[in-house]
Amino acid sequence: MSETPGWWIYQGTGEQHDGIERLPAPPPWRSFDEAATPTAPPVAETAADARQGGKYRPDRDTVELVNAALYLRRPLLVTGRPGTGKSTLATAIAHELRLGRPLRWNITSRVTLKDGLYQYDPLARLYQNSRRVAGDEGEDVGRFIRLGPLGTALLPAARPRVLLIDEIDKGDLDLPNDLLTIFEDGTYEIPELVRQADHSPDALVMAADSTERVPVHAGRVRCRAFPVIVMTSNDEREFPPAFLRRCVQVTLRQPDGDKLARIVSAHLDGLADGSADLIDSFLARREPGDLATDQLLNAIYLTDQAGRSGGVDRLQLAEKVMANLSRQSDDD
Known part of the structure; x- marks a missing residue:
């Protein structure tokens, strides 16, 4: 790779650094709740993540487009033949920029947006309520909610989390359009918590990749800074133009x-x-x-x-x- 442009945050070398601290403020239309207190628990990368991310060697065009996505706070849509390193790109970004272990959301035809945001266990809640004794303190609904990979990535964090949405082209036809609002607003609601917000506005829920419970106020999660989202596709289907124009598109060529x-x-x-x-x-x-x-x-x-x-x-x-x-x- 020739001389590195000064504006690049991600270098593509596999060598760790704190360049994410040099990232300038987002465009006005991509600014979120920057004053929010970070609540997302840091999750360290694994030895396998470090090994894989440190050895990844992207081409110059890919590195430039990754930096474009970082500056613009837009998701990356990465296409290419199987085995070209689409999924590994997320691990490489997280490793080099010291952003911790990447979150991963594997897409199938049965996956819905809610699966990525959170899971609610009503049966466990019903069982717990059946065992409650008169005089017990108020119900802890947050115990029965676990955030999904996308929901966790949108938690306010000191540094943005990296989220891999793998093989999005295998998902339901409506999934890309469902993601549009989330990507634009950087926020979502958990209805089970919204319904109790008037008498119990604060709840503690489980994050996707941590045993630590995190606070959610009034049933609403809003990101502090847009996460680094890498979506992979094997080009098995076309995506709506409205979805494509909100992504930074990368095509990984087969290596020579x-x-x-x-x-x-x-x-x-x-x-x-x-x-x-x-x-x-x-x-x-x-x-x-x-x-x-x-x-x-x-x-x-x-x-x-x-x-x-x-x-x-x-x-x-x-x-x-x-x-x-x-x-x-x-x-x-």
């Missing part, structure tokens, strides 16, 4: 030979120089069908380990673990 060599060097130190033949084989096999980059990494690691005992046909063994993904899908 030079970039593959850099990826191998980052993940398998010392093996890149002796893996040119496997990289060439990978590129040749990728043309007629789908192959993911991690298949190449698996092949290089396996052939290196197996080859230490001698008598191994490296290319033949590598081809067995670089099976074409689209053909497998057709056979299933």
Whole structure:
């Protein structure tokens, strides 16, 4: 990567820094409850997050668009073939900018907006009420509510949380439109808490990725700063124009030979120089069908380990673990 522009916050190097502190104020139309007291519990990244995020190597265009989303406080919509690193981008941003462990919301055809915001357990509440004794203090409704990944990302936080919304194109047709209001307003209500707000305005609820309960006032959550949202799509459907114009769109291209060599060097130190033949084989096999980059990494690691005992046909063994993904899908 050539000289880094001074305005970039996210550098794409995998080296941690506090550049998020240099992020200027948001555009006036993307300003939220900046005076709110941070309530979101910090969640440290895991060792796996640190390893994965530190070795991710995005291209220059991707880094520039990530920074555009940071400045504009807009979600990223990341498209590309399987195995191009769409999901890993969220981990890489969280790692480099020291934003803690990224939240993750996996989308299926059955997922609704409410699933991402919060879950309410009425049966547990009914059971608890049946055991209450006369004279007990007021009911703690917050005990029966757990925020979802999106709901947690919108909690007021000292630093914005990173949220991965994975494979949004698999969701219900209405989901993108349902997300529009949330993305624009940065706020949502929990009706079960709103109904009791007149006599019990404050409640403690569970966050998605923490055992710590967080306060919610009058049943309403409003973000302090817009979270870093990365939505991935395999381009299996089109999205409404109103949704697209509120996103920063990124298309991840399949890496060429030079970039593959850099990826191998980052993940398998010392093996890149002796893996040119496997990289060439990978590129040749990728043309007629789908192959993911991690298949190449698996092949290089396996052939290196197996080859230490001698008598191994490296290319033949590598081809067995670089099976074409689209053909497998057709056979299933």
